[in-house]
Amino acid sequence: MAQIDIQNVQKFFGHLQVLKNLNLTIADGEFVVMLGQSGGGKTTALRAIAGLESVTSGKILINGTEVQHRKASDRDIAFVFQSFSLYPHMTVRENIAFPLRAVRMNATDRDKAVKEVAEILQIAEHLDRKPSALSGGDMQRVAIARALVRRPQALLMDEPLGVLDAKLREQMRAEIKRLHIARGSTSVYVTHDQIEAMSLADRIVILHDGVLQQVGAPDEVYLHPTNLFVAKFVGSPVMNVNGVRIEGQRVRLNGADASFSFPDEALASVRSTQADLALGARPEAVLLEHQQTEGFVEVVTTNIEPLGSHDIVDVRLGDAVLRARTPSGFVSGEGQRVWARLDPAQAHFFDTASGLNLRGAN
Ligand SMILES: Nc1ncnc2c1ncn2[C@@H]1O[C@H](COP(=O)(O)OP(=O)(O)OP(=O)(O)O)[C@@H](O)[C@H]1O
Ligand SMILES: [Mg+2]
Missing domain, CATH: 2.40.50.140 (Nucleic acid-binding proteins)
Incomplete structure (x- = not known):
């Protein structure tokens, strides 16, 4: 597990500045939710932490070590995308085991790790199926299981429930929370759904136009919004x-x-x-x-x-x-x-x- 420090991070795409002097410390074992409107820079921030995107300047530290110049594969961070992105020709078991094969874990340990994470995510009975035979919720459970199976330093999730219907989102939300409590992984979760943010987060980070607006516990952000953007963005119906x-x-x-x-x-x-x-x-x-x-x-x-x-x-x-x-x-x-x-x-x-x-x- 890991503490993540983001220090003075700037990110430009050409002339467009997408992250503006981002500073944030995510504690070991903390569940942080990044919340904001479309185009605010949430995905870019998450990808920068994972190493899927470079930063223009500034530092990213994992457990005190600078990683901003390291490749994604050297950061030991798992990423769950909005689209399920499973391998269609592999069974659920093979999908989940894939990252363990990549690090050449032996078959016995691999099987044990896959079973354990499948049980936590309640997909053990689907292990021999192909992804196409699963519901949307189960597909995303498999994607989360695959991300978690090798016990990464941190788990990053970019709108993982975005394509699911409202009822399933609510159910999965509770499961993700339970999973976090069980595993205690440092987690960063991106959403533009403020109810999801309120219910999951230890702390909510509100990003707007590449600028961090407020960081705080859900009730703090709700009761003490620092500015009009946060006041109007958090809470339904709107303030x-x-x-x-x-x-x-x-x-x-x-x-x-x-x-x-x-x-x-x-x-x-x-x-x-x-x-x-x-x-x-x-x-x-x-x-x-x-x-x-x-x-x-x-x-x-x-x-x-x-x-x-x-x-x-x-x-x-x-x-x-x-x-x-x-x-x-x-x-x-x-x-x-x-x-x-x-x-x-x-x-x-x-x-x-x-x-x-x-x-x-x-
Ligand atoms: N590879 C890229 N090249 C150029 N511009 C990009 C690239 N990726 C993102 N952007 C721009 O950066 C800004 C922030 O995008 P980002 O995807 O981080 O926002 P977001 O908060 O995740 O939005 P959403 O809620 O829609 O997913 C947007 O203006 C987007 O068009
Ligand atoms: Mg995004």
Whole structure:
């Protein structure tokens, strides 16, 4: 197993800079998920760690040794791709054993290693089949088994569940987590699915446009996004982000015909700023009441999304709209008058120009 250090890594493809001064330490045994939009540089970062892609400058260290100039085959890192990439003419057993043959492990040890990893991944009964006889989920289990069988220093996975249907993704997600707990391999997992990231990661790394935006535990990233990009990218439905003005003790959303009262301490970090401000509040931070209530302002419901376990209710105040999370059936229909409040403890203020969070919710 291994600690991986990425130090000041830059990567250019021609004139296009795809990784911009990337710095990251992945601890031995840690499960790190790289999350970000398409084109953000996730695959490039992963390939650079594995040695499948060179870096333009900077260092990559495995257990303290610089490897950026080493070939992929000399880094002892396994890679699982989105497409299953199994050898179609070989059985599952032969596919999994392939990396062990390459290092000339003897047949008895090979068989033992294949059986062990096949059992962990629950594909032992398929060992004599050809990949074409397997379901998509089982094919990806074989690909993961093949990557893990020689106990690599680290396991890198690039959207390994990307082509599977939603139900299978959820099941495989749980299996990958279980596997990680069983094997404890240092793992880097790339996805643009934030639910996958939240559920798998010890730490999430958010990359946007080649720039590392935030590194943190899932709840840290969710509760304390460092900037607007992270705030809007993590969480579903998306965080409400509205331009606001501070009026004494009150916060007025742009276009709104009413304002919300905030306690003094909640406004301390933004009171003296000259910056244009945006307020960020997740749907669970928008509280609704049926009756007029102290501290709540009157709003009108405009759209309701029933999601089974809860509803997402859009409310309008003047020209501003907020999305609230409510218990199922809390609001019966559109055009209804209800009362809303923003929970100051769950509200964020962002500098609109820089995107930076001026006050993380506590
Ligand atoms: N071999 C290459 N040559 C030139 N440009 C490349 C090459 N590989 C990637 N790029 C560019 O680098 C940028 C980052 O690509 P990368 O594949 O790392 O993003 P990603 O975050 O993995 O995206 P996705 O979520 O779509 O997989 C993109 O603009 C892409 O077009
Ligand atoms: Mg990619």
